[in-house]
Amino acid sequence: xxxxxxDPLVRRHRRALQLCFAIPGLSLxxxxxxxxxxxxxxxxxxxxxxLVLFGMSIGSMLGILVAAALVARFSTRPVIVAGMCLxxxxxxxxxxxxxxxxAPSVAFGLLLLGAGVGLSEVASNVDGAVVEREFGRPVLxxxxxxxxxxxLIGAGLGVAGAASGFPVPWHLAAVLLLVAVLLAFAVPGLxxxxxxxxxxxxxxxxxGTAGxxxxxxGxxxxxxxxxxxxxxxxxxxxxxxxxRLYLDLRLLMIGGVVFGMTLAEGAAxxxxxxxxxxxxxxxxxxxxxxxxxFAAAMAAGRFAGGPVVARVGRPVVLGGGALLTAVGIAxxxxxxxxxxxxxxxxxxxxxxxLGFPLALSAAGESGPDTTGRxxxxxxxxxxxxxxxxxxxxxxxxxxxxxxxxxPVLLLMLVAAALSPATAxxxxxxxxxGRGDDARPLRTDGAAGREPVPSRPDRP
Numbered sequence: 001x002x003x004x005x006x007d008p009l010v011r012r013h014r015r016a017l018q019l020c021f022a023i024p025g026l027s028l029x030x031x032x033x034x035x036x037x038x039x040x041x042x043x044x045x046x047x048x049x050x051l052v053l054f055g056m057s058i059g060s061m062l063g064i065l066v067a068a069a070l071v072a073r074f075s076t077r078p079v080i081v082a083g084m085c086l087x088x089x090x091x092x093x094x095x096x097x098x099x100x101x102x103a104p105s106v107a108f109g110l111l112l113l114g115a116g117v118g119l120s121e122v123a124s125n126v127d128g129a130v131v132e133r134e135f136g137r138p139v140l141x142x143x144x145x146x147x148x149x150x151x152l153i154g155a156g157l158g159v160a161g162a163a164s165g166f167p168v169p170w171h172l173a174a175v176l177l178l179v180a181v182l183l184a185f186a187v188p189g190l191x192x193x194x195x196x197x198x199x200x201x202x203x204x205x206x207x208g209t210a211g212x213x214x215x216x217x218g219x220x221x222x223x224x225x226x227x228x229x230x231x232x233x234x235x236x237x238x239x240x241x242x243x244r245l246y247l248d249l250r251l252l253m254i255g256g257v258v259f260g261m262t263l264a265e266g267a268a269x270x271x272x273x274x275x276x277x278x279x280x281x282x283x284x285x286x287x288x289x290x291x292x293x294f295a296a297a298m299a300a301g302r303f304a305g306g307p308v309v310a311r312v313g314r315p316v317v318l319g320g321g322a323l324l325t326a327v328g329i330a331x332x333x334x335x336x337x338x339x340x341x342x343x344x345x346x347x348x349x350x351x352x353x354l355g356f357p358l359a360l361s362a363a364g365e366s367g368p369d370t371t372g373r374x375x376x377x378x379x380x381x382x383x384x385x386x387x388x389x390x391x392x393x394x395x396x397x398x399x400x401x402x403x404x405x406x407p408v409l410l411l412m413l414v415a416a417a418l419s420p421a422t423a424x425x426x427x428x429x430x431x432x433g434r435g436d437d438a439r440p441l442r443t444d445g446a447a448g449r450e451p452v453p454s455r456p457d458r459p
Contacts, residue, residue: 016190032272047393067118076124082120124143126194126374129360129370151295302357305354333402
């Protein structure tokens with residue numbers, strides 16, 4: 001049975017998160033679609049562009065590593081806002097760097113952009129998990145679809161800019177203004193207090209397995225979420241419990257799925273225009289257009305994938321998506337045809353589209369401490385999305401970008417093999433942090449849930 005959202009503030013929060021997911025997609029797509037022009041302006045080789053991209057890798061790793069701690073200390077809202085401000089600062093710094101043709105300045109702008117994306121996306125995913133629980137149905141795929149929609153808009157602007165010869169610095173400055181406007185609309189809808197930890201009192205600690213007040217529970221949801229701040233209670237054993245997440249085999253297998261899927265997405269995001277230009281001898285405008293096709297396939301998969309997941313289940317969708325991505329990458333890498341490559345990119349985008357959001361939902365349902373599990377899986381995902389692709393540049397320098405995609409193809413096969421780990425876990429009465437009074441999250445459709453007591457994990 002579908003559950004109506006408990007409060008108008010929840011719907012407003014979802015709309016704010018839609019903008020918060022779209023802003024990084026818009027900013028990254030602007031960079032990606034203009035990389036051939038930026039490379040020419042900087043006079044950089046493929047390996048040197050890989051070094052420039054490591055600025056984003058360093059920034060994203062810093063953001064990812066500190067995001068969970070900052071959320072626990074300050075809650076998600078200030079972390080999202082700080083991350084978005086860093087994204088805007090990164091776009092502005094890249095505009096200045098391209099104006100003076102300074103590779104270090106562009107790399108520093110990417111560092112700021114990566115740090116902002118790492119901070120804001122981890123915090124936004126925690127918020128998204130809360131909103132998803134409150135709606136009682138999948139929300140994360142559509143939120144990630146907004147990221148893809150932002151990517152599509154950024155790619156469209158990039159294609160137009162590349163085709164018309166619009167100066168890169170002015171293009172980046174215009175996107176900076178657009179980011180500022182979107183952020184101004186998004187911030188008022190973000191609810192305070194979500195994800196913040198505070199020591200549980202003695203009574204809560206003694207009743208740790210009773211339900212929402214336990215140390216294993218995530219942020220409060222349902223009716224209370226709309227009424228005020230959402231706070232995570234955490235006992236003295238929270239650090240030990242977080243370390244145990246790294247020993248959870250099921251969670252690590254889900255992490256393997258998300259790493260492969262996000263690496264495939266990141267490889268396309270960072271290298272697809274250059275791959276088409278250098279590997280298939282397309283003009284730069286057409287290479288950017290191929291990337292726009294990838295972004296469109298991603299957006300379509302995320303917005304339309306919900307009914308498919310409900311019908312066939314999460315493991316089938318993730319496994320099939322990984323295999324579809326492998327086919328697309330194989331065609332791009334091994335078939336010497338620009339037309340085939342352009343069509344194969346659509347398979348690549350459609351196959352990866354649901355990987356990240358469905359893996360996050362699987363991680364949140366894999367055991368107690370939903371917030372910690374979502375945060376850990378987000379970190380793994382953003383390592384694949386933002387850190388892995390620059391290393392492909394060094395392979396591309398020596399073997400060509402088409403050959404550099406082969407390791408990504410192999411990881412897709414691994415992700416397909418690991419996808420059964422994302423199946424809904426049978427839930428048992430009496431598990432820590434569980435009870436019988438919370439609404440179920442219908443990630444895999446009504447037929448996909450076991451007829452066992454509902455889970456009250458509150459991410």
